[in-house]
Amino acid sequence: MKRYFHNLGERIIEGLIMISGTVTSITVLLIVFFLFKEGLGIFSQTPVAEGSVISVHPQNPVQELTANEVKEIFDQNITNWKEVGGADAHIQLFQIDDITDYYTEEQIGANFEYLPQRLNELVTKDPNMLAFFPEEYLAPDFKGKRVELAKISLGGFLGGREWYPTIQPAVQLGVLSLILGTLWVSLGAIIIALPLGLATAIYLAEIANPRVRNILKPVIELLAGIPSVVYGFFGLVVIVPLIQDVFGLPVGETALAGSIILGIMALPTIISVSEDAMRTTPRAMKEASLALGANKWQTIYKVIIPYSMSGISTAAILGMGRAIGETMAVLMVTGNASVIPHTFLEPVRTIPATIAAELGEAPQGGIHYQALFALGCILFLMTLLINLTVDFVSAKRKENR
């Protein structure tokens, strides 16, 4: 009997251990599920601003407009119905503030109680009218034709250059500038961090004596431990003003500031991964090189570096991955302008920074909210790709050995 309970206890513990073992896998699957559930919702949404109506005269042949067309019309870049598939006539724009041009205050009513009725009249009167007004003023017997906005397409989302998620009357959700901004800043970070990190790794692995190593190792660990918000703060009070002064810029919050901070943050990853790779160079190989008369430096760059090349590239990719996903430091120093960057001295905006800055203001379940989750999906896929590449490269490395 005692033995039976003993076995049972052992079984229960084994079960617990096994369940714990699966927690990370379940988490990853749940992350994928929830992220994509919210994020993919955006492709069934129309990009009209929340609670607004876009409407035309009932006989107008135009059925559907894209978000971009609506924006161009309201920016007066498109002024003729012909350009969007209608009759050859000037587009008569109407926004709710224009109501006083058509009606007196008495006709609208002190509390706007006649407004829905007036809007109804307006839309049926002028065949070239394009009206944009809040949904609350939509009359129950509305006679105008509500224009459908084309649903957001994957191509438009990924290829669009404009990110104005709260603009009236049609929100612009193009993430190209955010994706390019993220890659741009991260690339800059790697360009800064790779030479520095690689040199340190070589120094640690091959040149430094144990005493120096014992100083450098904790320093690198500490560098990895400093919170990103502290890096961001340091960047904000030191690096941003410095860049502003040195380059004589109106603002110092630039891609360069982000790259410098991210480069410092990526250093520990690059150093430790590439140092580990160099350490795995077989002793026989190094000694053979030295025995042939090569000196230490020749051995390093002719034997050790080529041998650990896959490890070094893993380090660079992992460092890039860290930089892409970093949120707070970037949010604090890059200026967050959603434009496609051309130089490192312009403000940029990255995907994580956009999510962090805007999610708090996006109403839950709305189009903006879903767009931010879709951004999260893109970010997740980018880092997943990076991780899988690293797994693949290191598996290959083990195979070759």
Add this chain to the structure above:
Amino acid sequence: MAFGTTSSQHKSKKRSQSAAFFIFRLLSFSVVAILIVILGFILIQGISVISWDFLTEMPREGMTAGGIYPAIIGTLCLVAGSMIFAFPIGILSGIYINEYAKDSWFKRFIKLMTNNLAGVPSIVFGLFGMTLFVNQFGFGDSILAGSLTLGLLALPVVIRTTEEALKSIDDSFRIGSLALGATKWQTTSRVVLPMAFPNIITGLILSIGRVSGETAPILFTVAAYFLPKLPNSIFDQVMALPYHLYVISTSGTNIEASRAMAYGTAFVLIMIVLLANLLANWLRRYFGKKVKMN
């Protein structure tokens, strides 16, 4: 000249080596210099702000005066909460991967997933925590939701630490214990774990340092902009040090006036990380063993 090199070749070989080594040494020490500059700057600017009142008072006057007491307490709550969740599961999971799992596709899958979870950006954890814990489970913005999110973030680190620590224990101890008639769990819990314990604890301390500084995961799961009172239950919102630093350095009511408060907050955050690292290093030396993080 059939043998060896000429003396001029030899000299240039030597010169290029010493030039290269000099550059490597210089670059390596510039990494140290970067750390010294960052730490030195924040510690020097922050030390004058630190006082007993700063650590134990509520923030006042739009966070330009007073202290950071609620943020310290909030961060302590979050660290404790996330560790209660992440330590047991992470250690058990590490035990599973290193001791129990057979070499199969399932083990490889779990390792792959753990690696991938480690690479997921912290802001994605924030999004996930918000949908699952805050909305789906209905915890609202609360210590519970924030702790669970941070716990998930810390999980891969804890797992990897445990795994590495267990891997360093020689198999002969396991075989010896099993040969004496101990069961698998007895072997693991009484022989392997105690031996691996110092290394595990060192990794755990470092992960505490890291969790206490995370901002992105708590943005939408717990952190309060300004809340000058202490939490009553795990369903309350709290302020937290990293978020507080972000707020007062970028979007406070008066950024210039709250700069001193920001330096003080950064000082406290750095001190937490510094202490965690020193403690971990001390333990490492004390137990005379090496743990490899990452």
